Amino acid sequence: MKDINELIKKFNSFFQEKAVLTRKYKQQYQIVTGRDELLGILNWCKQYSFYHLANIVCVDWLEDEEFELVYNLWSYEFKIGCLVKIRIPRARPWAPTVFELWGQAQVYEQEIHEFFGVYFPGNPDLSSLFLHNWHDLPPLRKDFDPVEYSRQAYTVEGLGVKPEYEKEDNSEGRES
Amino acid sequence: MSNINGLLSLKLLGFSFLSMSVGLLFMGLGRKVTARIQRRLGPPFYQAFLDVFKAFSKSSITHNYVMDLGIIMSLGGLIATAFFIPFAGYAVLGSSSIVIILYLMSIGYLGMAMGVSASGNPNATIGISRALALMLxxxxxxxxxxxxxxxxYGSSDLLTFATAQQGGFANWHIFKYPLGFLAIEISFQAMLGEAPYDHMIAPAEIASGPMVELSGKYLGIGFLLHAVQLYVETGLIVNLFLGGASTWYVFLLKQFAVYFTSMCINAVMARYRIEQGIAHLWKYAGTLALLQLFITRLGVF
Amino acid sequence: MKKNVYMTNLRDERQNAWEGILNYFRKRSMWMLYYCTGCGAVELPPTMTTRFDMERFGMGPMATPRQADLLLITGYLSVKTLKRVIRSYEQMQDPKYLVGFGSCPINGGIYWDTYPVINHLEMFLPVDMSIAGCMPRPQAILDSFEKLRDEIQEGKAVGYKRYEKHYDWYKANQDKVLNREDAVLQPWEDPFADKPTLEALQAGEKMEEGEDK
Structure with a gap:
C-alpha cells in the first residue's frame, strides 16, 4: 500500500467510531481511542508498516482526574508518525501491556509504573528502575511536591542533622 | 656460599638501587617525552620518584599472603635479572649468561601473575593472562x-657479545644484524607493554589490568617493578646491539636512546587487540628474526 | 550563624615533621579518580590535555579507587549515585581527598528542588575542597587544585581523618537518606497492592465502572 489516504480510509471503515483519527501536522497523525480498543489499534498499525514504537509517554491531567498514555509510532514506509492516545482514570490507573507487540515496551512501562503509578497487567517486571528506596507518591504525578520533598529529605533542617562536634567531650561551650 | 661476602652484598644492594633509580629516571623522562609530543609541558623529570615516595607513604590493603609473596617474588626475580646485565662492561656477579637472563626475566612475570591473581579481581586476571599470552x-x-x-660467537655470555662490538660504529650489531635489531625492537615494545602492545595495562578497558587491586605500597612496588624491567630490557638491547659501553654515562645515554624510540612509538600508536598483537609479533618480528638466523648461519658456513 | 557551622569545623589537625615531609610528596603527586556523575566531567579533558596540562603538577587520571588519592565529584549526585560514591570513597586508601565540583555538591545547584538529588555533599562525606561555578572553567579547577596543594602541605586537608573520627555522624546521615524506611511527605498507597484486584486484572477481567471512578 503506497498511498496514505487509502490507509486512512481503510482505518476509518475498519474501526468506525471506536477511534478518532485526525491530522495534527504534516507528518503526524493522531488516533484518540479508549483503553479497550488500544491493543487492536496498535496491532493494526503495526501490521500496516507502523512497526516502530519510539516511546510511551504518560501525561497527568490533574483537573480531569485522568492519565493520558501516548504511544508514539513511526512508519518508515510513509515517513509518518502516529500518536495513539488513550485516557485512563486517575484513581486506579491501569492499561494493557504492549509488551507482546514490542519487546522494548517493557522498560517504558516499567518506568511509567515507577513514576506515575500506572499498572500494566501482564508486564513481567514492574520493579523500581531509577528511584532508590522510594516510599512516597510516584514523583512525576502533579500532586507530588518536589520542593517540599527536597526540603524535608535532603536539607540540614529536614533531616535534623546536628553539628558533628556535638559528639566531642569538650563541646559544651562551642555551640551557637 | 663463601662467595657471598660483605663487599659483594654491598655491591648487589648498590646495583639494585641503581637499576631502580635508572628505571624511575627513565620513566619520568619518558612521560616528559610523551608530553612534549602531545605539545604539553609535562611533569618534571623526577616525577616518578615523587610518585613512588607518595605511594609508599599511603596505607595499603592486602587480600592474602600470596599477594604479598607474589609481588615480592616478582621484584626479586627482576632485580636478580638486573645483576646479570653488564652495566658499562661490568657484570657484578662475574657472569652474564643470556640464558640465565631470559630464564629469570619470566620469573618477574610469573610472580606478578601469582600475586595479582590472588587478589581475586577479574580485571587483574584478564590483564595477567594477556601479559602471559603476549609473552609467547x-x-x-x-x-x-x-x-x-x-x-x-660460540658463547652465551652477554659480555662477549658486547666486547665483540668494540672499535667503532661499523662493528655494532645494529649494522651487522639489521633485521635482528628490527625484530628485537618490535619485541621490546611488547616486553615493556607500550602501545601498540599495551593490552596488559589498558586503563580504559580493563582498569589498568594487573594493577587494579594494588594500592599504596603495593602500587609503589609495582612502579619499581616497571622501573627495574625498564633497566633490564634497555640494558639487554644496548649490550646486544648497540655495542655496550665502556663508561657509565655512554651506557645510560644508549639505554635512554632505546627507551626514547619506544616512547615515541608509544605516543603515536593505538592499541591492537590481543590476538592481533600476538599474530603481528609472530608474523613480523618472528619472520625478521628467522631470516636473521638463516643469514647468520649461511655466513658461518 | 548556626547554619555555617557544618562547613567550617575541624580543619586544623596538627602534623609532625615527618608528616610534613610526606605531605610534600603527596601534594606533588595527586592521582585522581573522577566520578563522572554529571556535566562537570566534560571540563576535565581540557584541563588534562594540551592547553592547561594538569600533568605538570603531577596529577593524572587513575583507573580504580584503590590507586587514587583524589576523588572528584563532578556534578550533581543522585541518591543512587551517592551510594556508589560512598563505596568508592571507602575503597580509597589514606590519605585521600575529596573535591566537590561545581555548585551541585555544595547546595544542590540548579537541582536543589528535585526529588532524587541530594543537596549538601558534606553531610555525607568529608569534602576537602569545593569549586563553585556551573560549571567551573579549567582555570578555576587548576586554581582550586593549587589551593588544595597548599592545604595538603599545611596539613589542613584532613577529610579522611575527620571521616574516621566522626564516622558515626556521617554514617547516621548516610543511613537517613539511603536506608529511608518511611515516606517523607505522604506514603503511597498502591491501589493494586491487594491480591484479588491484581489477579482479576491479570486474568483479563474488566474492572467495574463504579470502582474506576
Missing amino acids: GYEIPIVMIVMAMMLT
Missing part, C-alpha cells in the same frame, strides 16, 4: 636472535 609472542623472536648470536 615476543619470546620466540628474541630467542631466535639470541640463538643467532650464540651460534656466531
Whole structure:
C-alpha cells in the first residue's frame, strides 16, 4: 500500500467510531481511542508498516482526574508518525501491556509504573528502575511536591542533622 | 656460599638501587617525552620518584599472603635479572649468561601473575593472562636472535657479545644484524607493554589490568617493578646491539636512546587487540628474526 | 550563624615533621579518580590535555579507587549515585581527598528542588575542597587544585581523618537518606497492592465502572 489516504480510509471503515483519527501536522497523525480498543489499534498499525514504537509517554491531567498514555509510532514506509492516545482514570490507573507487540515496551512501562503509578497487567517486571528506596507518591504525578520533598529529605533542617562536634567531650561551650 | 661476602652484598644492594633509580629516571623522562609530543609541558623529570615516595607513604590493603609473596617474588626475580646485565662492561656477579637472563626475566612475570591473581579481581586476571599470552609472542623472536648470536660467537655470555662490538660504529650489531635489531625492537615494545602492545595495562578497558587491586605500597612496588624491567630490557638491547659501553654515562645515554624510540612509538600508536598483537609479533618480528638466523648461519658456513 | 557551622569545623589537625615531609610528596603527586556523575566531567579533558596540562603538577587520571588519592565529584549526585560514591570513597586508601565540583555538591545547584538529588555533599562525606561555578572553567579547577596543594602541605586537608573520627555522624546521615524506611511527605498507597484486584486484572477481567471512578 503506497498511498496514505487509502490507509486512512481503510482505518476509518475498519474501526468506525471506536477511534478518532485526525491530522495534527504534516507528518503526524493522531488516533484518540479508549483503553479497550488500544491493543487492536496498535496491532493494526503495526501490521500496516507502523512497526516502530519510539516511546510511551504518560501525561497527568490533574483537573480531569485522568492519565493520558501516548504511544508514539513511526512508519518508515510513509515517513509518518502516529500518536495513539488513550485516557485512563486517575484513581486506579491501569492499561494493557504492549509488551507482546514490542519487546522494548517493557522498560517504558516499567518506568511509567515507577513514576506515575500506572499498572500494566501482564508486564513481567514492574520493579523500581531509577528511584532508590522510594516510599512516597510516584514523583512525576502533579500532586507530588518536589520542593517540599527536597526540603524535608535532603536539607540540614529536614533531616535534623546536628553539628558533628556535638559528639566531642569538650563541646559544651562551642555551640551557637 | 663463601662467595657471598660483605663487599659483594654491598655491591648487589648498590646495583639494585641503581637499576631502580635508572628505571624511575627513565620513566619520568619518558612521560616528559610523551608530553612534549602531545605539545604539553609535562611533569618534571623526577616525577616518578615523587610518585613512588607518595605511594609508599599511603596505607595499603592486602587480600592474602600470596599477594604479598607474589609481588615480592616478582621484584626479586627482576632485580636478580638486573645483576646479570653488564652495566658499562661490568657484570657484578662475574657472569652474564643470556640464558640465565631470559630464564629469570619470566620469573618477574610469573610472580606478578601469582600475586595479582590472588587478589581475586577479574580485571587483574584478564590483564595477567594477556601479559602471559603476549609473552609467547615476543619470546620466540628474541630467542631466535639470541640463538643467532650464540651460534656466531660460540658463547652465551652477554659480555662477549658486547666486547665483540668494540672499535667503532661499523662493528655494532645494529649494522651487522639489521633485521635482528628490527625484530628485537618490535619485541621490546611488547616486553615493556607500550602501545601498540599495551593490552596488559589498558586503563580504559580493563582498569589498568594487573594493577587494579594494588594500592599504596603495593602500587609503589609495582612502579619499581616497571622501573627495574625498564633497566633490564634497555640494558639487554644496548649490550646486544648497540655495542655496550665502556663508561657509565655512554651506557645510560644508549639505554635512554632505546627507551626514547619506544616512547615515541608509544605516543603515536593505538592499541591492537590481543590476538592481533600476538599474530603481528609472530608474523613480523618472528619472520625478521628467522631470516636473521638463516643469514647468520649461511655466513658461518 | 548556626547554619555555617557544618562547613567550617575541624580543619586544623596538627602534623609532625615527618608528616610534613610526606605531605610534600603527596601534594606533588595527586592521582585522581573522577566520578563522572554529571556535566562537570566534560571540563576535565581540557584541563588534562594540551592547553592547561594538569600533568605538570603531577596529577593524572587513575583507573580504580584503590590507586587514587583524589576523588572528584563532578556534578550533581543522585541518591543512587551517592551510594556508589560512598563505596568508592571507602575503597580509597589514606590519605585521600575529596573535591566537590561545581555548585551541585555544595547546595544542590540548579537541582536543589528535585526529588532524587541530594543537596549538601558534606553531610555525607568529608569534602576537602569545593569549586563553585556551573560549571567551573579549567582555570578555576587548576586554581582550586593549587589551593588544595597548599592545604595538603599545611596539613589542613584532613577529610579522611575527620571521616574516621566522626564516622558515626556521617554514617547516621548516610543511613537517613539511603536506608529511608518511611515516606517523607505522604506514603503511597498502591491501589493494586491487594491480591484479588491484581489477579482479576491479570486474568483479563474488566474492572467495574463504579470502582474506576
